[in-house]
Amino acid sequence: MSDADTGAGDNEPETVQINIRLTRSFLEDIDATWKEQGFNSRSEFLRHVARDAVKNPDFSREGWKQIASGEHGLRTGESELISREEIVAMMDQDVNNR
Known part of the structure; x- marks a missing residue:
């Protein structure tokens, strides 16, 4: 990814792309979950889950x-x-x- 390919506009925080490896069955569970819960995309769902995990570390x-x-x-x-x-x-x- 180039430095210019951050997806951030003038007033938006810089975003960084990451890659993770998952089992196919786990990815299928994630896909079913984000669709059932009304998220617009897998990425939106995973950002939400990661943010929640960081904000609620006691769990x-x-x-x-x-x-x-x-x-x-x-x-x-x-x-x-x-x-x-x-x-x-x-x-x-x-x-x-x-």
């Missing part, structure tokens, strides 16, 4: 893994919905284990 990686695992289980029929109380208990346990 642990383990918490995200649990959410992703639960979503996968629901989509494949391998698991069932759990109650709000069970979710709160798991999050409290995660906080207490730090």
